[in-house]
Amino acid sequence: RSLRGFEEGVACKDFLTDDLWLELDDDDLDCESPSSTHEPPRLHQSVDSCRPRKPAIALPPPPPRSAPPIGGAAPHSICGGPPSCIGTPPAINGGTTASVGTPPASIPLRAAPLRSTTTVCGALPNGLMRQPNAIDDPAAMLRPAELELKRNNTVLNETESPAGEMRLQQSLSTPCPSGSVEPSTSRKESEYRRFKSEGSAAGTCSLPAPEMDVTIDDLSPIADPRSSPPGRLNLFQDTVTNGPLTKHSHTEQVMMMHTLKTKLSKYQNFIDKAFQHIGQGSDEQIIEGCTIVAKVMTKAWMFPKISHDLSYALCDFLRDQNYLDALIMHFIKAQTCEPGIVAVRLACGRVLEECLSLNNREYIVNKGYLKKLVATAMKLSKNPEQQRMSLSIMESLFKHSTATSYRLIEYGVLDHILLTCKRATDTPTTLRHAALALANLSLYSCSEAKKKIIQKKVPDWLFLLASQPDDLTRYYACLAICMLGSTKEMEAAVIKSGTLALVEPFLLAHHATTFAGDHYKHSQGRPKEWLVRLLPMLKSKCREAKSMAAFHFTMEATIKKDQQKLEVFQEIGAIAALKEVASSPDEVAAKFASEALTVIGEEVPYKLTQQVPCWTIADVQYWVKKIGFESYADAFARHMVDGDLLLLLTEKELEQDLQMTSALHRKRFIRELESLKIAADYGSVDESQLDQFLMSLSPELSVYTYQMLGMGLNRSLLPSLTDEMMKTVCGITNPIHRLKLRQALQDSKHIDDIEVAILSKQIDVFISYRRSTGNQLASLIKVLLQLRGYKVFIDVDKLYAGKFDSSLLKNIQAAKHFILVLTPNSLDRLFNDHNCEDWIHKELRCAFEYHKNVIPIFDQHFEFPAVDTEIPADIRPITKYNGVRWVHDYQEACMDKVERFIKGELNRTPSIGQQQPSVTSSTSSQRRTQSTRWASTNVRSTTQKCAISRQQLEPSTHHCTSPRPPLRSNAANSVTRP
Template identity: 35%
Template structure:
């Protein structure tokens, strides 16, 4: 297929011409006496399907389905499966590349039920060449979304380990396939696969993918971690990896239309089966999962509208779930749900909980009507008669409810529990108390219900040192336990001398997150533009060896928050400096120490931190005299040359260089590599 055929521009000729081309390729593949014909058939089939996917969006999906079905019907798929274990390396690679491109639903099912399924998986997990890894991980990505049973069989055959190894790769195509494969495994594999994924530390290995600069890799890694977080059986384990913390910052900076344009992978949308597994997460307990699914459905709605396939949303009950999530979700979730509904010309919900402070009496009455359906009608008064607004609703007490017309104190208490949930969802981002409230909930999620009290009382950072138990009671912190939690957090700030920090430019002191209050075994310093992948890999490798690691994942430049990072360096036992390509260039003429990598190195030196550089192969040391005198000492540090091919050996050498307390060394000696675990998913009969 050296040039575009004339029929590409004529819709009426496309399908017949494609079928004729497929038949020709299938006949060549079935030519058992000619290896040359087989190789030609596989390569032409690969080029043909690439041509199909390049067609206009409205035609490509239908044409691809027809072509892939015809490949199977004419015996081409059977020939590809039979030849995938060929001893000829060139033919085997051509077969892998062709198979990857034709993995529509019926072809996946055909392969999954084939007697040579294990052989296909074995070839797909081989590491013969970069091209083989690219196509092999692409095949696994697709097989993971065949069925729950197929997921379990793939895990049993070692496919999950193959994908985990791919997460260490530097090739973008491989990383994209690995991220999508893990998302499909989490989506289709259900609870049994989730347990296997956590056992093999997939939640940790997703971190470098979610930290990637590539939007596709990042997106599917975040989708995978969201599915794991939505499973209550493993959610507590997943939270420890830190990967889930990357979901909301990613979504806060996204526009669905721009994201779809920048990611060709999303251009044709997703199948009904895939979306059917996605939409239930709109009702998940995980805010991250709800928000990410709402984002995807907002994208999908625009694509399906363009394809004239919005009926897909009706088939999977997406519209009703979107309205429910828009009503009960956070501001971010509601934003994307609303976008999906508006794109689909669907009615919006009568209220949104995040906006409760601004609710009218009508919206309050609507919420009450939806919320109290569990109570008998004679128990619930008519709120419209009392003109209760959203702000008033949040302050109601048992006595208030009895006065309004509730005839049971038990019903009042039940109703107040529902109001507590509203308090946790209320958006206060535009208030001066927002930073204080975020600090509270970072310390303890149970304190989220007091956010509106702090906001409406105008509690800012400056007032925190003066919050006594009496003042907390006056604010509305109702239980002694919650007042104790807040008092202990304030005491911790006082002991760390947070409140003593002088005001600079009106910013005042910095409220530390729980993470910045900890003492870490290792602080990793890196240049974001060139060192983020290695830094994130080091984080995972070290954490899996039982070490506590701090890696700043937020964008620098947020004012005094960045200063708290320097305190974290001072509190850490070791300082690892990732020396990646051109990472020190900005330091060369940074005479006023404005560059943050420069600041971190200086801080490590001034605090006498045990420092170890990890040196990438493309890093070049600056010439003599180019580095400022305050950091030229780094050239004398003993370092580790990083090898992507031999990561385990590189990390072992690095760990041996670190100065670790006895407890950390004991934890490290008791930590097994993820590769030592056997699959926990049993083979299921085909």
């Protein structure tokens, strides 16, 4: 068959099956060039199907970029305008210079010398330019090397025969002929065929994963800035990559509008053709049609500058043409395990997750599809791709309304998300969608939904997500915990989870202006209704919540400035809230709020330092006005109240000296003053870290810090305080506060012992791990233990700044149980570490010295070194300890055994030689030669068990004691945990 026959067959697509597409493409390639098959990289995120994969379609190599190398082309003029070097000027009739009017439709477009000049006039109706760069030509099927040879021959001989014609890449800047002729049918079919071929053949649906970098140069009128050679000129500059542009020129705005119309028309055409396949009803055609639609939507979301408008327009198009109904019906059709039905459901689901815009979510809810759609999505849990797709659909549905979010919780969606988090700890993309879903749930949740969130212990699960290596997963987990922490009813549960402590370190490690483009769907910003729900975080009393909200508004300001949509911040009232935060003493939140205001173009207000004792009279005046007491600002200035006097003000002085006669005004002012005292930084006057100690007892006691310091009190004198001294000298007039402090001081006389005694009431289990390899497993164990009611310490979430090592070791002393997470290479730094410089060495040695109940948890791939002597002698007994071999698929069984160790049920083991049906014993040297020597069924003898908790020991002659008495650690160097 000839190529001409092949092209005629393409035009008659109604008579071709998908199998024939493959066969004709392969046969024609063999006829033209037997060795020229070229298969580009496939964008694959496989959807399960039981059908065998069919041969891949041989595709032409990508056409050359539309923009020539800078300086490599002579200028050409458009409509008599000034010369321009942008784009690739076409040539008519063999590449000769021409003034293009309305050429006959039969004249093909040929490759022109790159240095030719062209004058172009006229445009198509409706602002659509005729694309002169696509022809159905066999030269397009050549290998890249052969195509380059053809291109060179064309340049040398401008009157090349039609066999040398080549396809030109469409470009926004490419001059186009005038006239009302639409692109030819054969050209549309050619583009559609090329577009379809990048999907999968019938029976196996290969789709681009939403997190993958999908190149867009095959259908895009612009050069992709992520993959363009440095010598090419990008017609659009991506703000995320190259920084924000201050203002679009008129030409850029016209180009963007034209691009939007052009791409919308083209993509709608592809969608129409795809649904013609879907409408024919066979599984193969439905899968292939959905593959094409999913690819179209993914490209639309990734399109620079106009992705939001383009994608939402396509979503509306799907709904208006009843295509959305067809997708939903195929997705929720009768539940069956037939491979064809499963593949169809997955293909439709891939489209649904890309097209659930605000209007489409409203349509689904109003049409009554919600429950069936969710029920079907929850059944997608057999493999990571199904889990990812399921959470992606739910993530979008949570953004409809608070009522819908509560309905979704009632349908079991929240349980499904948390269960998927537990199963998919090694699947980053699934966990990313889980974090996004929980972030949306936290924004769109009513009071009843928040009660369900507390019951399901969502804040604890957010710790696991906020500890992941993927930045987007961490970001949205932090956003979710901050939103939950900004509401009063959830404050206690959020603080208990320890997740808030992960927020500010993450924010400080990233730049808000460049973080925005990391997710392809949100790189063009969030909609107005989503931002409105973020505003309460800016007004929250939670420091981390304000920091997170300010960070996000900085990202949005960067995007909206480039889009010239900065007015949205004024409309939602964000500017006033940002100014409030920017002037607050909270350093991190004020930093990001100031950046947001700078990007928006607003004046950054005067910022107060967090060191309140150093405030001037003007600072105090500014603060008084800021909290709403403008009428008293002059009185504060007249009495020369500075930061020192402000912290020592009493209610009597407010009434008599400052003439604040209203008792309600005084109560409100004292409430604000107490909040300021708790948030203040006393580092300039507090050398003994008294404030840190009082904060560890209760934040309410931090209110008395400055008066104590003014009286010369420090931490070492605290055990000597009497009740009378607390009342008269320290100013602790509240008897409950004095009782709390006395209870903390009465049992111990040394300040270190007091701290350990306080911490022991807050910590049951200390988890030690190697951060580089064991972070995820340690975080999962922490969450699972907290879900069982244990108070767990892990060093990433509760340490204050300062002497890191001494604070860490005190937490080990306070804990009753010590869990050591051993992952591959976690002990490498211990080899020959005789000076105890490694952190795991320090922590394990401390656990041995204080006789903690040491419980090793072994990763499946962990093995001890072959020679025991490589491990330092003071911690070498760990090689003889019973432990739990962690198996991901049996998490609950592993946790059951860990809990039995904690309760002491497994601390007593049979003597050597005594056998039990399910228990085996062997020496450590024998077990070292076995790959499963630390399996969860193995139990050591009591002669090898050394560090059992002293509270659980009974008189026995089989356990051994520590080789040295307990010693207090005196480590003083502040270091960073590896």
